[in-house]
Amino acid sequence: MDPLSSFATDHYRRHNSRRLEHLATLSLDLAGRKVLEVGAGIGDHTSFFLDRGCRVTALEGRPENVEILKSRFPSVETSWLDLDDDEIRHLGRFEIVYAYGVLYHLAEPRRAIARMSAWCSDLLLLETCVSFGIEAAVNPVAEDAADPSQSVRGLGCRPTRRWVIEVLRSQFAHVYVPMTQPWHEEFPLDWSQPALSGRLTRAIFIASRRPIENPLLVKELPDRQVRAG
Numbered sequence: 001m002d003p004l005s006s007f008a009t010d011h012y013r014r015h016n017s018r019r020l021e022h023l024a025t026l027s028l029d030l031a032g033r034k035v036l037e038v039g040a041g042i043g044d045h046t047s048f049f050l051d052r053g054c055r056v057t058a059l060e061g062r063p064e065n066v067e068i069l070k071s072r073f074p075s076v077e078t079s080w081l082d083l084d085d086d087e088i089r090h091l092g093r094f095e096i097v098y099a100y101g102v103l104y105h106l107a108e109p110r111r112a113i114a115r116m117s118a119w120c121s122d123l124l125l126l127e128t129c130v131s132f133g134i135e136a137a138v139n140p141v142a143e144d145a146a147d148p149s150q151s152v153r154g155l156g157c158r159p160t161r162r163w164v165i166e167v168l169r170s171q172f173a174h175v176y177v178p179m180t181q182p183w184h185e186e187f188p189l190d191w192s193q194p195a196l197s198g199r200l201t202r203a204i205f206i207a208s209r210r211p212i213e214n215p216l217l218v219k220e221l222p223d224r225q226v227r228a229g
Contacts (some may be wrong), residue, residue, distance in 0.1 A: 006148045008227075015184060016044045019100060019127060022050070022182035025228040026216055028123065028206070030054070036094035036119055038083065039102025041149065043069040043102050046076060049098070057094065059083075061152045082152055083112040095122045103128040107155040109138060110167055117171035117207075124172065124207040129158055131199050136163040153183065161191070161203050161221050172207035176217035180228040189225050 006012075021029075031052040040046060040058040042065050048072070049056050058073070060066045061082040070078050081088065082105050095121040106112050114126055131139050138159045145154035161177075168175045171228045182188035186202045188195060206217060 007044060012044070012149075015186070016189075018182040018184040020045060020048050022180065022204070022228045023125070025180065026206075027214065028125075028177060030096065033095040033122075035096045035098055036091065038099045038116060039105070040069055040078070041101075041168075043066055043072045043076075045098070045100060046073050050076070054096075057091070057194075059091075062148055065148060068149055082204065083115065084108050084153055085164055088115060090118050093121045096120070097124045099124065099126040104130075104158055105143065105149070105151040105156045107140070107153055107157070109157050109159060113167050113171060119127075120207075120209075124168070124205075126164070126168070126205045126207065127202060128164065128205075129186075130164065130203045131158040131160050132162045132194050134162060135160060136166050138163055141206060164203070164205055165221060169206045170206055172209065174208040174211050174219075176206040176208070176212060176214075176219055177221055178206070178228075179216055179218055179222060179225055180202055183226045183227050187225075188225070191221070191223050191225075 033054050035049045035054045035056045037046060037056055037058045040060045048054060048057060056076050058069055058076050058078045059081040060069060063080050066078055066080050097116045099116055103109050116189055138157050140157050143151035143156045145151060165175055181189060186200050188201050
């Protein structure tokens with residue numbers, strides 16, 4: 001499958017726009033930072049950080065996506081890297097690790113979070129598909145490895161929010177969840193109600209080495225959220 005035909009759809013464009021506009025509303029310290037973008041795809045989020053004067057290094061698990069990313073952003077240091085590999089080189093430290101839309105495509109999400117933590121000196125920004133439920137469960141699932149937007153190895157996961165926040169707390173001293181959600185139907189507002197059948201559900205987490213004073217962020221999982229202003 002052609003990566004451009006997979007990523008360059010109205011669905012993906014709208015979804016990316018809603019996620020990035022939400023991130024901008026959180027008033028985080030993002031400008032002028034050294035950023036590692038993990039699971040960058042073909043670079044649909046990369047310009048968000050470039051436009052804020054950041055120095056960006058991008059990692060992607062599919063060589064065909066890497067080539068498109070390089071052609072779109074020649075100034076960005078771009079490398080092929082599969083987070084599910086048993087051995088991964090140390091990449092150094094980055095002020096921000098940005099991991100939107102990658103965790104749920106991995107067979108070993110706990111190991112991936114530990115690796116991202118090792119690269120992160122300040123903030124880990126993580127968005128992922130999740131499952132409803134109050135328990136801590138990783139929930140492995142099969143994915144189509146032939147689809148450039150899915151798991152490289154054909155195995156992903158749909159962890160519960162509780163699982164994600166507990167694993168992040170094992171790596172970071174401060175972990176937060178926004179009280180707001182993007183203006184998109186895949187981001188639920190009421191976590192007491194199961195999702196509609198067949199619909200993906202997503203959540204956002206902010207992990208930090210230092211405390212963040214921000215009224216939009218809370219340390220416990222909210223049962224209800226609101227749309228971003």
